Amino acid sequence: xxxxxxxxxxxxxxxxxxxxxxxxxxxxxxxxxxxxxxxxxxxxxxxxxxxxxxxxxxxxxxxxxxxxxxxxxxxxxxxxxxxxxxxxxxxxxxxxxxxxxxxxxxxxxxxxxxxxxxxxxxxxxxxxxxxxxxxxxxxxxxxxxxxxxxxxxxxxxxxxxxxxxxxxxxxxxxxxxxxxxxxxxxxxxxxxxxxxxxxxxxxxxxx
Amino acid sequence: xxxxxxxxxxxxxxxxxxxxxxxxxxxxxxxxxxxxxxxxxxxxxxxxxxxxxxxxxxxxxxxxxxxxxxxxxxxxxxxxxxxxxxxxxxxxxxxxxxxxxxxxxxxxxxxxxxxxxxxxxxxxxxxxxxxxxxxxxxxxxxxxxxxxxxxxxxxxxxxxxxxxxxxxxxxxxxxxxxxxxxxxxxxxxxxxxxxxxxxxxxxxxxx
Numbered sequence: 190x191x192x193x194x195x196x197x198x199x200x201x202x203x204x205x206x207x208x209x210x211x212x213x214x215x216x217x218x219x220x221x222x223x224x225x226x227x228x229x230x231x232x233x234x235x236x237x238x239x240x241x242x243x244x245x246x247x248x249x250x251x252x253x254x255x256x257x258x259x260x261x262x263x264x265x266x267x268x269x270x271x272x273x274x275x276x277x278x279x280x281x282x283x284x285x286x287x288x289x290x291x292x293x294x295x296x297x298x299x300x301x302x303x304x305x306x307x308x309x310x311x312x313x314x315x316x317x318x319x320x321x322x323x324x325x326x327x328x329x330x331x332x333x334x335x336x337x338x339x340x341x342x343x344x345x346x347x348x349x350x351x352x353x354x355x356x357x358x359x360x361x362x363x364x365x366x367x368x369x370x371x372x373x374x375x376x377x378x379x380x381x382x383x384x385x386x387x388x389x390x391x392x393x394x395x396x
Numbered sequence: 397x398x399x400x401x402x403x404x405x406x407x408x409x410x411x412x413x414x415x416x417x418x419x420x421x422x423x424x425x426x427x428x429x430x431x432x433x434x435x436x437x438x439x440x441x442x443x444x445x446x447x448x449x450x451x452x453x454x455x456x457x458x459x460x461x462x463x464x465x466x467x468x469x470x471x472x473x474x475x476x477x478x479x480x481x482x483x484x485x486x487x488x489x490x491x492x493x494x495x496x497x498x499x500x501x502x503x504x505x506x507x508x509x510x511x512x513x514x515x516x517x518x519x520x521x522x523x524x525x526x527x528x529x530x531x532x533x534x535x536x537x538x539x540x541x542x543x544x545x546x547x548x549x550x551x552x553x554x555x556x557x558x559x560x561x562x563x564x565x566x567x568x569x570x571x572x573x574x575x576x577x578x579x580x581x582x583x584x585x586x587x588x589x590x591x592x593x594x595x596x597x598x599x600x601x602x603x
Contacts, residue, residue, distance in 0.1 A: 236542040237494070247483040252497070254461065255489035262482040275469040276454040282462035287444070289497040290459070298512045305505045305512075305531065306523040313520040316513040324512065335443040 190214040191244040193234060195221045197394050199293060200241035202356035203256045204393070206349045208386035210264035214243075216393070254285035257349035269349045277343065284342055284350045287332075288357055295324035296360055322365040329361065333371040341377070355381040359396060397421040398451040400441060402428045404601050406500060407448035409563035410463045411600070413556045415593035417471035421450075423600070461492035464556035476556045484550065491549055491557045494539075495564055502531035503567055529572040536568065540578040547587070562588040566603060 192207060192214050194200035198221070207214055219225050219240050226238045235242040235251050243250045243259075250256055258281075261270030271277035297304070299321040302314035332354070336342075342350040358378050361368045368375045381387050399414060399421050401407035405428070414421055426432050426447050433445045442449040442458050450457045450466075457463055465488075468477030478484035504511070506528040509521035539561070543549075549557040565585050568575045575582045588594050 236538060237498075245483060248487070250483070250486045250490055252490045252493035254493050255486045258489055259482055259486035262485070275466055276452060276457070278469070279457045279462045279466035280455070282465055283457055283459040286459035286461050286493070286496060289493060290501065291444075294497065294501050295512070305502070306520070306527055310523050313513070313523040316517050316520040320513055331443060 190246075192216045193219050193231070193240055193242040193244075195219045195226065195240045197359075197396060198240055199253055199356060201359070201390055201394055201396075202253055202349075202353040203241045203243070203260065204390045205352040205355065205384075205386050206257055206260045206269060208389055209269055209347075209349075209352065209384075210260050210267040212260065212264060252289070253353065254282060254289055257285055257353060258282065261349050268346065271343070271346070271348070281343060281348055281350050284336060285353055287328075287336070288353050292325070292328045292332075292357055295321060295328055296357070296364060298324070299364060325361065325364045326366045326370070329358075329366065329368075329371050329374060333373050337373050337377070339373055339377075340380070351377070351381065352386075355387065397453075399423045400426050400438070400447055400449040400451075402426045402433065402447045404566075404603060405447055406460055406563060408566070408597055408601055408603075409460055409556075409560040410448045410450070410467065411597045412559040412562065412591075412593050413464055413467045413476060415596055416476055416554075416556075416559065416591075417467050417474040419467065419471060459496070460560065461489060461496050464492055464560060465489065468556050475553065478550070478553070478555070488550060488555055488557050491543060492560055494535075494543070495560050499532070499535045499539075499564055502528060502535055503564070503571060505531070506571060532568060532571045533573045533577070536565075536573065536575075536578050536581060540580050544580050544584070546580055546584075548584070558584070558588065559593075562594065 194204055194216060219231055225231055232238055234249060237251065241256060243256055250259055258270065262272060265272060270281055298317040302317040306313040338344040341347050342354055355378060358368060358374055368378060399411065401411055401423060426438055432438055439445055441456060448463060450463055457466055465477065469479060472479060477488055505524040509524040513520040545551040548554050549561055562585060565575060565581055575585060
């Protein structure tokens with residue numbers, strides 16, 4: 190397998206999951222500084238021009254929640270998801286989908302506002318940037334109070350949801366949100382940093 | 397099971413899937429006109445204040461891609477997902493996650509801009525609204541040219557991805573996008589409208 194990633198992006202989540210699974214893969218940097226994600230070569234891999242993307246023997250997979258479930262299903266011995274329990278699997282997916290469709294989207298309004306208003310409308314983009322710390326804090330308050338079971342996201346068992354939460358909780362400082370305001374998530378963050386998988390991936394990303 | 401939905405929202409996707417599965421459930425309207433989704437009673441069901449939500453014997457599930465996979469896994473005889481093939485299941489999830497995190501988010505900028513800028517910043521919200529037809533057309537062009545296999549989303553087999561695509565393709569007219577510009581999606585839309593499941597759900601939603 191070849192895993193396409195970019196530095197300090199959401200690809201961190203899947204990369205940690207691949208390490209937790211003990212997967213054999215080659216990693217391939219996509220350089221966002223030269224907008225390589227928009228190059229003809231990369232658009233052949235992912236026409237959406239985003240990371241991550243995973244080339245498997247059967248084809249290419251994109252989108253973080255899809256990749257996380259795929260890693261868990263393909264390496265069942267690593268026990269990264271409640272694969273035999275549709276309800277618990279749905280709770281895992283519910284969490285991952287909240288991160289991708291609400292929390293990551295909140296964060297994206299800091300730097301990627303031109304996705305949703307015209308490129309030269311700097312005023313609206315600045316208005317979006319200004320609200321990010323508020324929307325991210327609201328999302329993490331909901332996770333802290335309503336969603337996170339503990340000690341891991343789903344309860345007693347570690348899962349790919351923990352890889353994803355760690356990835357996004359790493360963005361809080363840059364979004365001007367104090368992670369210590371969320372004691373359970375902060376504790377989770379510190380415990381994640383002790384894992385060899387996380388240390389290996391953080392070194393790659395210079396986090 | 398009790399399925400909480402709101403008229404002409406994304407809950408249409410899961411409701412069609414439940415009908416395709418032959419699931420027994422009670423449906424319960426959440427009235428967006430009176431912002432019932434923000435009522436104390438509903439926030440106990442879904443603290444995110446969104447639809448859909450499904451009450452099962454084991455607990456409550458939210459988020460459309462999570463619900464779609466859950467319906468497919470819980471009613472395997474309906475064959476609504478490639479459950480025994482992790483790669484094909486990942487392709488299903490990739491599609492559903494693209495709809496939730498990119499396409500639905502594009503659409504939400506028409507009416508829900510105050511999620512990402514201050515409530516009284518009507519100018520930025522109008523700038524967001526103005527770009528929706530462009531972002532939705534771009535997303536559907538990508539689905540038409542790069543993603544949709546045909547005759548169904550994943551190929552020969554109908555799946556919950558088809559329920560979700562139909563739901564969102566119904567929004568195109570309101571977003572000032574001409575569905576006929578995407579011949580495969582338009583053909584899919586017409587074939588979906590012939591299904592009894594879709595006709596039942598459309599009647600509920602007055603579509």
